[in-house]
Amino acid sequence: MKGLLRRATGLVAVAAVLGMTSCSSGGGGATEPSRSPSVPENAFAAGPTDTWSDAGFKVDPTKLACGGAAQNPTRGITDTSVKVGGLAFLTSPNGSSLAGADVGAKLRFQRADDEGGVNGRKIDFVGVRDDGQDPTRNAQLAKSLVQQDQVFAVAPLMTLNTGYFDTLCKNVVPFFGWTTNTGYCGNLIGFSIIGCGTPSEAVSKQVGTPGIGLLMRNLFKGETGRTLALVGFDTEVSQVSVRNFAKQATLAGYKVVYNKTPIPVSGLTDSTAVVNAITTSDGGKAPDAIVDLTDVATTVKLTQALRASGYKGKLLEPAAYDPRLKAISELDDTNVILSWAPAESTSPAMTRLKADFAKYAPGQLLTVPAMAGYWSADMFVNALQKAGRKLTVDSFLKTLNSGSYTYGVDDALAATKWPLNHVIQNPCTAMVTFTNKQYVETQKLACGSLIRP
Known part of the structure; x- marks a missing residue:
């Protein structure tokens, strides 16, 4: 056993927060609108996954970190492709890992390419780098993805360490994944499939x-x-x-x-x-x-x-x-x-997910990390579609942080709303x-x- x-x-x-470290992801960015009732009647009722209430809580994007313009706004973009790489702990000293996240992401990107790409571009996926839960290696691999591979974005990003953050923030590199570290909170470049799971103390006092x-x-x-x-x-x-x-x-x-x-x-x-x-x-x-x-x-x-x-x-x-x-x-x-x-689940979206795994990675078990990798890649694909053909790093982030971008999959993955979910989980x-x-x-x-x- x-x-x-x-x-x-x-x-x-x-459960994954056990090994997290703090990071320089900036403040909460929350504003204080008129107060809603302390506990609305529907707060603990099982409701729809796309129209959940924000209880009047708002976020000021200008107060979030990493909001500058990219020094190289066309990084990783060609007429026919967009380059993406991942970062995760696929191994670790104690044997526990998020192995499978790489497989889930790869197969979702492969499906997108088989369907003709996104807005005329294939996804040039350079794979998922394994930091082995080593903070130093985490930071080094982030620099390599940005400086050597010149990736447009990092997806999936699923690590316990946040050594990656300073490099991705400085270079304005969007990243997509699952809240297994605190770097998904308080900034404009991190997009978790469930939102910010570790809100700041300031935000926690408000919502x-x-x-x-x-x-x-x-x-x-x-x-x-x-x-x-x-x-x-x-x-x-x-x-x-x-x-x-x-x-x-x-x-x-x-x-x-x-x-x-x-x-x-x-x-x-x-x-x-x-x-x-x-x-x-x-x-x-x-x-x-x-x-x-x-x-x-x-x-x-x-x-x-x-x-x-x-x-x-x-x-x-x-x-x-x-x-x-x-x-x-x-x-x-x-x-x-x-x-x-x-x-x-027998929902259409989960049926599609299982069919994708059966087609592209038949030996992969449907573990939580594998599904998290798949949904992280799916979110990135969705974001690319919404950003349109005229793509730059800045236009991409402008689209996602405009206040109108949401991402969710009916009966499979609940909606996240941006920029709200930069500071709080759905x-x-x-x-x-x-x-x-x-x-x-x-x-x-x-x-x-x-x-x-």
């Missing part, structure tokens, strides 16, 4: 997302007042994520009885102390639900220990989604938080439950509303 856990990553944005509250309402059939424990890694950004989840749960009407990040990034060697603390956190009793914001190996170990202790409550585990985890019986009856529709989520060695879609992808606490 050890080898399985090292191969199965299954990370989502909130929040329903997040865990939306899922708790689903799990407890609308009943509030239940108790919740949140546990994460001992890192600064993991602490921020746990704190944000606690805020979401409280706004939704749930009582957070445990809100700590005691687990070292290297993982648990002995889970006894953590399990005892969690299972007695509700006045000596176990909480009604536990949210485990760690990586897949730690999630499995903690789940096994909780089950062995006799815990019968709800378990929500963002990391526990990967076809290879179906062999681990202790994960039965756990709930997995997702930021887009799962592979089990209020959308999905959930599957692991039952009898199968994932079952128990909450279709849906959105609540942004919340003005």
Whole structure:
């Protein structure tokens, strides 16, 4: 099982923040319009994925970082092609990685080329560079992509380190991916498929997302007042994520009885102390639900220990989604938080995704990283289409940050709205439950509303 856990990553944005470092991505750029009600009635209701409410929260693009003109506005562009390269951690010292993101992106770009390209241009994809979770290498590879490869954009960008940021900001290089690092927040060049997952403190004071509250309402059939424990890694950004989840749960009407990040990034060697603390956190009793914001190996170990202790409550585990985890019986009856529709969805868009993988990469499992790479590339293709034939770096970013650009895929990937989602994540989520060695879609992808606490 050890080898399985090292191969199965299954990370989502909130779980991936365990290794993030801070970056110079600038301020929040938020303005303060007239206040909306603290918690609108629809905030925790499962609503449409394209027309979710921003609760009157606005963003001033002039206050976001990386807003200058490109020194080389035609970088990577020819009459017949546009050059793109990726950056991700496809390997790492502890064996956990986002391998598969490269495959997902490559096959989506290949499909675009097979369909004739975008606005008459093929995508010259130079591949995904692997930083191996090394901050120095991360920065070096970013410089290489810009200075040697002369890429127009970086897609996908899915790293835990943010060494890339200064180079991409200085050279005004747009990047597309998934919020696995803080570089997607507070600037005009980073475009995450779910928006900014690690908002600044200034933004968090003004607006929040329903997040865990939306899922708790689903799990407890609308009943509030239940108790919740949140546990994460001992890192600064993991602490921020746990704190944000606690805020979401409280706004939704749930009582957070445990809100700590005691687990070292290297993982648990002995889970006894953590399990005892969690299972007695509700006045000596176990909480009604536990949210485990760690990586897949730690999630499995903690789940096994909780089950062995006799815990019968709800378990929500963002990391526990990967076809290879179906062999681990202790994960039965756990709930997995997702930021887009799962592979089990039968929507037309997910059917198309699965057909693309079957055609272009038949050996690739439909893991979270693989799907994230695919959707990151799809977003870039969509952005190119909207930017038109007369393409420069500056015209491209002007189109995306104009206030009218949105990107989403019906019943597969919830809409992001720009520049709003440069500073806050979209209020959308999905959930599957692991039952009898199968994932079952128990909450279709849906959105609540942004919340003005």
